[in-house]
Every structure is written in structure tokens, then in C-alpha cells.
Amino acid sequence: MCGIVGLFLKDQSLAPKLGDMLTDMLITMTDRGPDSAGIAIYGNESQGKTKLTVQSPNPDEDFAGLAEDLGQALGVSVTQSITDTHAVLEIPGDQFEAARAALAEIRPSIRLMSRGETLEIYKEVGLPKDVAARFNLSGMSGTHGIGHTRMATESAVTTMGAHPFNTGPDQCLVHNGSLSNHNSLRRKLRREGVTIQTENDTEVGAAYLTWKMMNGATLGEALQSSLDDLDGFFTFLVGTKDGFGVVRDPIACKPAVMAETDQYVAFGSEYRALVNLPGIEEARVWEPEPSTVYFWSHTDSPTTHEKAA
Amino acid sequence: MQTYDLEENGLRGLNAALQAQNAETNRTRWEVVNPKGSHAIAVGLDAPIEVTVKGSTGYYCGGMNQQATVRVEGSAGPGVAENMMSGQVIINGDASQYAGATGHGGLLVIKGNASSRCGISMKGIDIVVHGNIGHMSAFMAQAGNLVVCGDAGDALGDSLYEARLFVRGSVKSLGADCIKKEMRPEHLEILKDLLERAGSDAKPEEFKRYGSARQLYNFDVDKSAAY
Structure with missing residues (x-):
């Protein structure tokens, strides 16, 4: 399993409450991932x-x-x-x-x-509520953030095996699923000079996107090519300095639900994670399509609907 | 009308109360407030009662239902009405993946869209989706009717047995051994009845029928590439 949450603010008056909202979402996803928890928050520069x-x-x-x-x-x-x-x-x-x-x-x-x-990542082994309390995640502010609760399958339950993973400047990735070609891809990426610190499959996914972008791809292009080059199951949520993106593998058995209002775009592995967000009753709620790249950016004009990168 | 606050009183209490009803009960109408996407709401019911959920649900709402009518005023998470035997489950919003999976009977109505694997391995259930359905729907479906008023995604009816599939819009692709079939008068009758019961004003004549080519029923070494 594993739980993913994410929040991208369109209305920056909510910025002081970002950590608070994300922490609530993260703790709700505890039974999808009680092993470790982490949060990536994009704050002040x-x-x-x-x-x-x-x-x-x-x-x-x-x-x-x-x-x-x-x-x-x-x-x-x-x-x-x-x-x-x-x-x-x-x-x-x-x-x-x-x-x-x-x-x-x-x-x-x-x-x-x-x-x-702007990126800071906090992650540790333990229940999401305990990890959140240790770092006072609820007190953090920022423009967007991503969180993950892990139920480990592919590598050990350690701090370094917790998500999110950062493999390039201001980039981070969280993952629900499992990659089956991570060993061969890790060897290839290391030969290409990409730093990979762990034996975890998700870090290879993150490093793959970083490598693609080092070679001139946009995030949207990198996510698109991940559909061809990564083998396995994945719902990815990717953060950059400007925003976040979502992609699911073609089988799309790992759950995902999104909600959008004038104030924010939110991602959850389950709708439960979104129920306490302001205005959720009136939000547009939908399930992201398989093999489709979605991205929201602070540098573009606010979008009222999802758009392929 | 019995009102149950799920947030306050918890899931086990709700399902225990609903499962305790029988054919003679006079507590026939129930309302569940504050569902907040919780899992396994109103599962395993076996009495002619009506349950209305005031909001959206998580995994497996209305699973294993017999006799009861379960209405969800919001959207439903994965596996809604999984293995339903009889009765009705009606979703006002959208349904996530594998809606109505393995259902043996009853009617599942989804007024919005259903995502992937809708009606996977269905065994006699009737499913009417007012909107679209996602990929791999009716995979290995054995019996029952799947009616889609909108479009169907990739690999519709892959490895299908005897379920009938009716689609009004486009089909992105058909799965292995699923073919378009002739719409005969008896099929129009089935459709008319299902559309009426599901509250859809679509016309039976607007649909196309799909079903099994019956080429994958038994193992045939010459067809091994298709399995």
C-alpha cells in the first residue's frame, strides 16, 4: 500500500496553514502506511x-x-x-x-x-502522527507540499527508505506502488553520474526523472517517458519549485483522487484524506486518468482545470 | 427514519445495526451522516431496508448486499457493491475502480462515471452507468448486463464469458474475444427495462451490443498466443 497526499495552493492566503492541512491529510493516511512518514514542503526562499x-x-x-x-x-x-x-x-x-x-x-x-x-524534506520511521509531531509539521507554511505514509515492500524500513526522495534541486517524488526494473535502471543511472543513495525502488524513479531533466526534458516530458521506461505499478506525485505533477501507470491499480477549488489543488490516495479541506463539498473531485500527465504550476496563470504538461 | 452519525458512533455500530434488520423490521429507512469517505459502509446487509449515505464513501460501500437499497449521495471509492447478490446500490456521483466486481445479482446504478475495471468478473449483476467507464471493464465477465450510456475505455470485455455489454457511445478498444453483436428485439427489451429502472432517458435503439466470440472458452494450443 502506501498513502500519498499533496496540496498546491492557488490562494497564497492559505500559505500559513499549508503544514496544518497537509498534516491532517497525512495522519488520515496512517493505515495505508504506518512504517514511516515524510513531507516535502516548499517554503521561503x-x-x-x-x-x-x-x-x-x-x-x-x-x-x-x-x-x-x-x-x-x-x-x-x-x-x-x-x-x-x-x-x-x-x-x-x-x-x-x-x-x-x-x-x-x-x-x-x-x-x-x-x-x-525552497524545498525542505522531513522524514522518519514511525507513525505519521508521531513523525508530524517531532517536526511540528503543522506549523510549517509554504506554497505547496507533498506527504507520504509508507507500508514498505521493496526495501527496508529506515529513514533513508522513507519518502519523499530528492534527487535534483527542488525536485521530490513520492510513490505508491512498486517498480520491478529498479535494479537495472539504478546501475544505468549511476553510470550516467546520477547520485542514488539507497536500494529503494522509488529513489530510482526520482533519479530517473532528474536524469531526464538534466538532459533537457521538461518535467512533463520526463513523466511522459517514465510510462515507457519504468516497469511496475506506480502512482507518482512529483514536486518542483514551481508546482506539482501526477502520473499513474497504464494499469492504474494504485488509487488516486484529486480535488480542485479556486483556492487549491489537492491529491489523496483516498477521498478520506481530503474531507477536512476548506470548501471540499463544492470542489471538483475526480480520479486522474491512467497514463496521463497532470501538472499545476505557480508560474502559469491559475488553471481552472487539469492540464497535460 | 433512523439517522446514524458515522463520525460520532463508528463503523462497526452502523454495520451491526443494519445487519440486525430482517424482513419484519419496521426500521426500514436509514440515513448515514458524516461518511467522510469511510470504508465498508453498509456492507453485508440482508433485509429490504433503504439506506441513504449523505456524502462520499471509501472502499467497498454496499459490498455483498442482499435485498437492501443503498443510495450514496456523493461519489464512491473502489469496489462499490462488490459481490452484490440482490437489491440495489445507487451512486449519485462517480465510482472508482472495480465497481460491481464479481456481483451475482441486483442492480448497481452509477449516475456519474465509473473508472477502470467496472463489472470485472461480474456473475449476474446488472450495472447501469449513466456516464463513461474506464479501461478493462467487464474483464472475464460471466453473466449479467453492463449498460454504459457514455463511452467505454480500452479493452472492454476482455476474456468475456456470457455477460451482455451495451454501450451507447464509443468503445476505445475491445479486449480479447469480445466482439460487436447483433441487437435483437429481446436485447432491446432488456435494455428498456434496465434504463427505466436506472432512471435514464437514453433510448435502447441508440446502443450497440458486445459479447463473447466464445473462442477462448477452452484451451486450444493453436490459440495460445491469445490467452
Whole structure:
């Protein structure tokens, strides 16, 4: 199984409530995925900076003096804010590769959750309500966000095996289903120079989309080609800095329901996840078609209906 | 009229109360409020009662129904009226995948659209969809009638046995061993009756009939590629 939720705001007056609404949706999906939970939230941007969300099993040790040590290693100024096992580091935008290398040196047990100008990812093993409370997800604000509750099938129940997965700047992916050609594709993508951290099938799906976009595809084109190149079952929800997209495999046995009002576009594995959203009674509610790419973006004029990317 | 608040009183209490009714009950009309997409609402009923759900439902609403009439005022999640034996299930909105799967009898009416695998392995149920249906509908359907007032998706009636399929609009593609068939007077009679009972004003003459070519009934090594 697994549960997916997502919320894209058209009405930015709801931005301070994004975390609250997503947390409610996430917890409702607990019985689809009690193993681990995660959320990707697209929040504030600092001009010219990249945010690294990092995680440590020993946050007290690893996060003490981390910003200073990383700043010293890079010769730049770094800020950090700590939430439980995660910390968000802000570094100059051109320092990502250097920072990744430096972190491996100065704090070898730290794991990189995400990087991007607005993206932050928080994920841990445990029930969604406990994970949400640890990170105070309900207090977070942003323009759009994606959440996932995992019932593990393809790899171990660990923090690194939790969704969402981030494999490129401001990109993230959550997945309900299982990919059957992930091992061969992982080898191919690694040969192409894409960083893949785990043995998880979904991370390969995320890395595949990143690789396609590195080679000039739009997100819409990358999602379209995933229908040919990925074997298995999937309902994907993909986040970018500008918005989010949805695609389901041609069999479409993994559930999906969407709702749209003037204020938001929402995604849930089940309608239950959407029932507390404002104005849901009047929302247009529908099931996304198989083999069809949907995308909503903040950079286009607001859409009143779904559109293929 | 009995009103049951699902959010307040829980699913087990609802289904226990509904399943406790029998042919002699005087509590024949029930209303379920605050369904909020919950699963397994009004399942396993076996009495001539009427249940109206005031909102949308999750998985398996009206499953295994006998005798009862279950109305959903919103949309229904996957597996609505799964394995229904008799009675009626009426969905005012849309239905998700495998609506009416394996149903043996009764009437399932979907006033909106149904998604993939509608009527999969149906065994005698009648299904009337006012809108469209998705791919792989009536897969391995054995008996009963599937009436679609709109369009049908890919692979309609794949590996079909003796169910009758009636589609008014287009069919994106037919599945293995499913063919278009002649509409005879007895089929128009069946259609007229089903459309009337389902509250549709579509005309029987506007439909086309599809059914099994009966080429895949028994294993034939020369046809192994088609199985």
C-alpha cells in the first residue's frame, strides 16, 4: 500500500496553514502506511542561497557547531536551524557539491535529505502522527507540499527508505506502488553520474526523472517517458519549485483522487484524506486518468482545470 | 427514519445495526451522516431496508448486499457493491475502480462515471452507468448486463464469458474475444427495462451490443498466443 497526499495552493492566503492541512491529510493516511512518514514542503526562499536539509541519528553531536564547521570548510557563511533529527543549512547557491563533499568529511554520519532553493524534506520511521509531531509539521507554511505514509515492500524500513526522495534541486517524488526494473535502471543511472543513495525502488524513479531533466526534458516530458521506461505499478506525485505533477501507470491499480477549488489543488490516495479541506463539498473531485500527465504550476496563470504538461 | 452519525458512533455500530434488520423490521429507512469517505459502509446487509449515505464513501460501500437499497449521495471509492447478490446500490456521483466486481445479482446504478475495471468478473449483476467507464471493464465477465450510456475505455470485455455489454457511445478498444453483436428485439427489451429502472432517458435503439466470440472458452494450443 502506501498513502500519498499533496496540496498546491492557488490562494497564497492559505500559505500559513499549508503544514496544518497537509498534516491532517497525512495522519488520515496512517493505515495505508504506518512504517514511516515524510513531507516535502516548499517554503521561503533566500536569494542566492541553497537549503540543505540534513538528518543525523545523533543530532546532539552532529549538529553542534555544524554551521561553523561547514562554513569554515567552504570558506563561506552558513546558517542552520535544527528541528529534532533534521537541520536546514543555508549555503551560497553555487556551493552544493562542495558542501556535500565537506559534510561527508566533517560529519560522516549525516545524511542529506534534500537540497533546493525552497524545498525542505522531513522524514522518519514511525507513525505519521508521531513523525508530524517531532517536526511540528503543522506549523510549517509554504506554497505547496507533498506527504507520504509508507507500508514498505521493496526495501527496508529506515529513514533513508522513507519518502519523499530528492534527487535534483527542488525536485521530490513520492510513490505508491512498486517498480520491478529498479535494479537495472539504478546501475544505468549511476553510470550516467546520477547520485542514488539507497536500494529503494522509488529513489530510482526520482533519479530517473532528474536524469531526464538534466538532459533537457521538461518535467512533463520526463513523466511522459517514465510510462515507457519504468516497469511496475506506480502512482507518482512529483514536486518542483514551481508546482506539482501526477502520473499513474497504464494499469492504474494504485488509487488516486484529486480535488480542485479556486483556492487549491489537492491529491489523496483516498477521498478520506481530503474531507477536512476548506470548501471540499463544492470542489471538483475526480480520479486522474491512467497514463496521463497532470501538472499545476505557480508560474502559469491559475488553471481552472487539469492540464497535460 | 433512523439517522446514524458515522463520525460520532463508528463503523462497526452502523454495520451491526443494519445487519440486525430482517424482513419484519419496521426500521426500514436509514440515513448515514458524516461518511467522510469511510470504508465498508453498509456492507453485508440482508433485509429490504433503504439506506441513504449523505456524502462520499471509501472502499467497498454496499459490498455483498442482499435485498437492501443503498443510495450514496456523493461519489464512491473502489469496489462499490462488490459481490452484490440482490437489491440495489445507487451512486449519485462517480465510482472508482472495480465497481460491481464479481456481483451475482441486483442492480448497481452509477449516475456519474465509473473508472477502470467496472463489472470485472461480474456473475449476474446488472450495472447501469449513466456516464463513461474506464479501461478493462467487464474483464472475464460471466453473466449479467453492463449498460454504459457514455463511452467505454480500452479493452472492454476482455476474456468475456456470457455477460451482455451495451454501450451507447464509443468503445476505445475491445479486449480479447469480445466482439460487436447483433441487437435483437429481446436485447432491446432488456435494455428498456434496465434504463427505466436506472432512471435514464437514453433510448435502447441508440446502443450497440458486445459479447463473447466464445473462442477462448477452452484451451486450444493453436490459440495460445491469445490467452
